[in-house]
Amino acid sequence: MLMLSGSVAPAADIEHFHPKGKPPSKHTIEIIEKARATMAFSDTRDFEEQKKGFIAAPESMKIMADAGHVAWDIERYQFLAMGKDFDSIHPSLQRQAILNLNFGLYEVLKDKIYQVRGFDLANITFVRGTTGWIVFDPTTAAETARAALELVDKHLGKRPVVAVVYSHSHADHFGGVRGIVDETDVRAGKVQIIAPRDFMDHAVSENVYAGNAMNRRMFYQYGVLLPASPFGHVDQALAKNVAAGNLGLIAPTRIVEKPIEELTIDGVKMIFQNTPNTEAPSEMNTYIPEWRALWMAENVTAGIHNIYKLRGALIRDALAWSKYINRALYLYGREAEVMFASHHWPRWGNDRIQEVLRGQRDAYAHLNNQVLHLANQGVTINQIHNEYEVPESLQKQWFARGYHGSPENNSRGVINRFLGYFDGNPVNIIPLSPKDSAPLYVEMMGGAETILAKGKELHDQGKYRLAQEILNKLVQAEPDNRPAKDLLADVFEQLGYQQENTGLRNVFLAGAFELRSGIPTGAIPKTTGPDMVRAMSTELFLDFIGIRMDSKKAEGLEFSINLVTPDNDEKFAIELSNATFTNLEGFQVANPDLTITINRADLLQVMMGVKTLAAQIDDGTAKIEGNRDVLGQLAATLVDFELGFEILPGTKSQAQAMAEEKGPFKQDLRQIDP
Ligand SMILES: [Zn+2]
DSSP states (O other), X not given: OOOOOTTSOOGGGOOOSSTTOOOOOHHHHHHHHXXXXXXXXXXXXXXXXXXXXXXXXXXXXXXXXXXXSEEEEOGGGGGGGSSOOOTTSOHHHHHHHHHTTOOEEEEEETTTEEEEESSSSXXXXXXXXXXXXXXXXXXXXXXXXXXXXXXXXXXXOOOOEEEEEOOBSSGGGTTTGGGTOOHHHHHTTSSEEEEETTHHHHHHHTTTTTHHHHHHHHHHHSOTTSOBSTXXXXXXXXXXXXXXXXXXXXXXXXXXXXXXEEEEETTEEEEEEEOTTSSSSSBEEEEEGGGTEEEOTTTSBSBOOOSSOTTOOOOOOHHHHHHHHHHHIIIIITTOSEEEOSSSOOEESHHHHHHXXXXXXXXXHHHHHHHHHHHTTTOOTTTHHHHOOOOHHHHTOGGGSOSSSOHHHHHHHHHHHHHOSOOSOGGGTSOOOHHHXXXXXXXHTTOHHXXXXXXXXXXXXXXXXXXXXXXXXXXXXXXXXXXXXXXXXXXXXXXXXXXXXXHHHHHHHHHHHHHHHOSOOSOOOOSOOHHHHHHSOHHHHHHHHHHHBOHHHXXXXXXXXXXXXXXXXXXXXXXXXXXXXXXXXXXXXXXXXEEEEOOHHHHHHHHHTSSOHHHHHHTTSSEEEEOTHHHHHHHHHBOOOOSOOOSSTTOSGXXXXXXXXXXXXXXXXXXXXX
């Protein structure tokens, strides 16, 4: 089913997308060839499972966005389907990248369960109810979810969507809901939406406080602007990439509150297992006992997931994750005959299901236990990634390979969760900033020319991790040193080619790209949208104002505001003191400088950037009492975050256009300005 497109050049002719790009060195090829010779390539069960049940693919490998651009394009990854082994891609990663070319409609369980795969980062799953479809996880974008439903309609006959299950609080699992469901049908009770405990809080909050920093770091972990190429972006571990379309959210109508709950949905009995603080803070598995079908959400996929996400996120709990997999194994996994998930492909047969569940259970528990075992003997966060090793038996299992979360970044994550960033060495507790310490290193090492010569020597010897140490010092000290940046880029590039893990590969290759060409510009996948702002609590909105405040500008200011939103019966005590903006729900200040009374429905207009607070005051929608000037004072302290900040020194100059771009919440929140 891997269709080759006539428009793609033969693999041998694929050139590096960057004029300064280099092919893999002989040292890199040595590492790649060793992996090719020693890894368990004879185990091809994933390929059988990935192909099984294929029904049809759509005619086009592209899905257009309503806005006119391409929302999804799997065609650009077809170089992977040419039967060539690329020396610029770790063979294990290339294997996963080929598996992730699955594209189209698949049968999971005859007449009962179907999946559309390869339309977005996540799968969309269709479970046959008595009268219609129960959809699990409607992808990231309305456009890709709609296209998936059209494919289902075409091959399985038209049936209504009668229920949607959100498996967890990540946007690639709910963002496309509006492509398959009309909200008026949800309100009318025709469509049920089911979600795990605390779903809405986490769906909305995870990307707000540090949202701009996370979006910038997506350039690195996800390589969102790296060209698809054997020398660039090849895969995202869970699938090819994230679709760039309309992200929406319709609130659930039924929350699964208890640890285990049984519901019959459109005639299908389902048992929901809440698994909080695993892959997501709010997540649940589902078992359909009559069909012996086990849905493992994103808790068990074909690879090891992130404990620490390089984009940035709270550190996850590997031990809790392992325990919930174990519970699922003992509750359902010992009798299940098919196991399917929101990424990758299903597993059939109880032996295989138990093998995968046990292996994944052990992988997360081993990570937690062995890392802490080493930490308790003094191995620090700055050493653990060089010490921690996955057990050999798991190394041979493809589902236990670190495609999304590497053993390196996950082991550091575990230490970070329990002990934090400090390794105990006093030198690392309040170190100088890199740019302040680097000049002394450069001077002591004999200056730029000596470092460049030694850096080149290390590079030519394939000692890339040593080379990056000294070249980084030089680039930190001399951000405009072009030869230094180019050589460091060459070093990063080879390190990128050598990685099995998509995040590590993308981080090195994105770093190389930015050192060579500056910060790239272009459309990145959305992490928010009007629905997300609508679902944001007033408290979260006020918290984010506190984050947007430039406290230097608030120095010496002091005021208090009471905010009242009668339609949802909320009130807030807001204070600015000590250059700090705080809010407390449910309380009021005794003698406030200003009281604002505005319905939450109207405040939403301000949050969405549709109408300013000033305009609402002027036309009487918002009532104020007291000193209106404090709103002007507040507005003057607020900053709009920009996405184009530097990660590597000397990369900003070519990115001025980007600096003009809006940060993720700029449009939505700036109109607090009266
Ligand atoms: Zn996902």
